[in-house]
Amino acid sequence: MKKQTMFLRMITASLLRRRSRMLVALLAIAVGATILSGLVTIYYDVPRQMGEQFRSYGANMIFTSSNGKKLSKSEIDSAKKKINNSQLVGAAPYRYENMTVYERPLMAASTDFDEAQKTSPYWRVDGEWPSAEGQALVGQEIAATLEVKAGDTVTLVYDLDEAPATADEANKGERNQNSRDFTVAGILDTGGNEEKYIFISVPDMEALTGKTDVFDMTELSVSANRDELEKYADTITKNVDGVSARLVKRVTQSENTVLSKLQALVLLVTVIVLLLTMICVATTMMAVVTERRKEVGLRKALGASNKSIIFEFMGEGLLLGAIGGLLGSVCGFIFAQAVSMNVFNSSIQFHWVLIPITIIVSVLVTGLSCLLPVRSATDVDPALVLKGE
Amino acid sequence: MSLLEIKNVSKIYGPLKALDNVNLTVENGEWLAIMGPSGSGKSTMMNIIGCMDKPSLGEVILDGVDIAKESGKKLTEIRRDKIGLIFQQFHLVNYLTAVENVMVSQYYHSMPDEKEALEALERVGLKDRAKHLPSQLSGGEQQRVCIARALINHPEIILADEPTGNLDEANENIVIDIFKQLHRQGTTLIVVTHDPEVAEVAQRTVVLEHGRLVNEIKNEGFEE
Ligand SMILES: Nc1ncnc2c1ncn2[C@@H]1O[C@H](COP(=O)(O)OP(=O)(O)OP(=O)(O)O)[C@@H](O)[C@H]1O
Ligand SMILES: [Mg+2]
Numbered sequence: 001m002k003k004q005t006m007f008l009r010m011i012t013a014s015l016l017r018r019r020s021r022m023l024v025a026l027l028a029i030a031v032g033a034t035i036l037s038g039l040v041t042i043y044y045d046v047p048r049q050m051g052e053q054f055r056s057y058g059a060n061m062i063f064t065s066s067n068g069k070k071l072s073k074s075e076i077d078s079a080k081k082k083i084n085n086s087q088l089v090g091a092a093p094y095r096y097e098n099m100t101v102y103e104r105p106l107m108a109a110s111t112d113f114d115e116a117q118k119t120s121p122y123w124r125v126d127g128e129w130p131s132a133e134g135q136a137l138v139g140q141e142i143a144a145t146l147e148v149k150a151g152d153t154v155t156l157v158y159d160l161d162e163a164p165a166t167a168d169e170a171n172k173g174e175r176n177q178n179s180r181d182f183t184v185a186g187i188l189d190t191g192g193n194e195e196k197y198i199f200i201s202v203p204d205m206e207a208l209t210g211k212t213d214v215f216d217m218t219e220l221s222v223s224a225n226r227d228e229l230e231k232y233a234d235t236i237t238k239n240v241d242g243v244s245a246r247l248v249k250r251v252t253q254s255e256n257t258v259l260s261k262l263q264a265l266v267l268l269v270t271v272i273v274l275l276l277t278m279i280c281v282a283t284t285m286m287a288v289v290t291e292r293r294k295e296v297g298l299r300k301a302l303g304a305s306n307k308s309i310i311f312e313f314m315g316e317g318l319l320l321g322a323i324g325g326l327l328g329s330v331c332g333f334i335f336a337q338a339v340s341m342n343v344f345n346s347s348i349q350f351h352w353v354l355i356p357i358t359i360i361v362s363v364l365v366t367g368l369s370c371l372l373p374v375r376s377a378t379d380v381d382p383a384l385v386l387k388g389e
Numbered sequence: 390m391s392l393l394e395i396k397n398v399s400k401i402y403g404p405l406k407a408l409d410n411v412n413l414t415v416e417n418g419e420w421l422a423i424m425g426p427s428g429s430g431k432s433t434m435m436n437i438i439g440c441m442d443k444p445s446l447g448e449v450i451l452d453g454v455d456i457a458k459e460s461g462k463k464l465t466e467i468r469r470d471k472i473g474l475i476f477q478q479f480h481l482v483n484y485l486t487a488v489e490n491v492m493v494s495q496y497y498h499s500m501p502d503e504k505e506a507l508e509a510l511e512r513v514g515l516k517d518r519a520k521h522l523p524s525q526l527s528g529g530e531q532q533r534v535c536i537a538r539a540l541i542n543h544p545e546i547i548l549a550d551e552p553t554g555n556l557d558e559a560n561e562n563i564v565i566d567i568f569k570q571l572h573r574q575g576t577t578l579i580v581v582t583h584d585p586e587v588a589e590v591a592q593r594t595v596v597l598e599h600g601r602l603v604n605e606i607k608n609e610g611f612e613e
Pocket of ligand 2: 477550
């Protein structure tokens, strides 16, 4: 029989026939490995998950006019055609005009409310989204100054003339104005600039101003990664006359900061879990070695060198590490899957490469935590132990 | 040259002299019994001869080497290559079967050989208990496993500390028979015992008292 065979036979016998103690160590390693592989899976899956989350976080591309004029519907449509239809979540056109309500100047914006809901899903509306012409969505800030709430009526007034050059001219009376009554469908709460506007539908705006097919910009939400987005923006700016497309930096940047913060957190937790596992394994191994002082003494009396004592304990530890790692990589996936389902509402991919990685890491961690306890085993004095403590 | 020469050996634990200027020579192939009351230093002496302990004073020359001056590593080698130990308590690895316990000794010495280990167990009458764990064996059976383990590597010298202390008459006779066989094969035997019957079968008996050798009896009626 080979020496290695006997070595394996001894360490497996030790693990199998002395179950209870080794089970504790195995449990520690398996739990550590589970959290480890689970977190690493999440760590790598988070960018994908977050990308999806952030896309529902608002527009990530805007179209503006490339020649300093306004956009027309046909220009917007031909630009939209450059984007793969399945990736286009929504495209909301916006037009801004100065108006007054009770002589107070303010900014009115027109948009397609259905599309706006897609590109700005985070907008909170107290009341209802406008669903018909003659309804308005009033930004919170304006609503506060005008003291209006959902259900009230506001009258928007638009000056058809160019703005008066002097106060004198303004006071001359008779101004060419259009006005229209709107029912306040809801109050808009976004935490941003949108709270300073009154939103109305495109037909209402066109009726008030008398000018049709005019848009200042279009906000788009596209389900694509950063590189794809950049390519789309490039193609559109180059190939569609009159349209300039660019990415909305605010969202992509915040996506990156949140991502790196989240990943740093995952990393931190991973390190802590590794440390805790090591402490637990080291403590258990220390107890195991103490418990087996007699056996160590006996082995030494039978001619075992310090090296072979270290080898045997290490062998047991590393075998435990490997088994724990294997268990952990499987449980870790289940754990990561559960987290992903609960937090992100989507499943994750199984990375086969994580199995060997988890096993190697847990073998290394176990080995490291066994170093001190195993060293202490070599201090055993066979003469003392065998006297029959 | 004698196999073992103990010259002016003392082992001192603080105020206590466990061994006090002991001189003893053991020839190759000799069968020696050591007797003495409890605490007289018998185990201490066996530990020193067995390279597990060092004397405070004196020389212990085993096969031409002064083991009192050797390093721990060298002592481990000598113990592994030359000495078979049978301890006062039965010491077996509790999670290994009888045959595996015997093989552990082979493992540290050279190569584990299950067939040879089974033969050694057969020699002590335990072939059918080979796959049992120590907890499934009686005290006598455990001691016989220890004996099989001690002789598996064909050591030059067997040190047995109270090998029959916990055995009944029948098991004691089995052990004595094995010692007789070993003696016939030329193995040097040093046996510590309280039992005059076990001492009687040896060639020579020395008596320890308070760490000193006080008596030496040649067994005239020793039968080869
Ligand atoms: N490590 C030690 N430290 C201090 N004193 C010790 C130590 N080991 C042994 N002694 C003492 O040395 C003396 C001899 O001990 P030893 O074990 O050699 O006795 P023994 O003859 O084998 O006795 P027994 O027949 O009971 O086994 C005893 O008084 C014991 O208390
Ligand atoms: Mg003793």
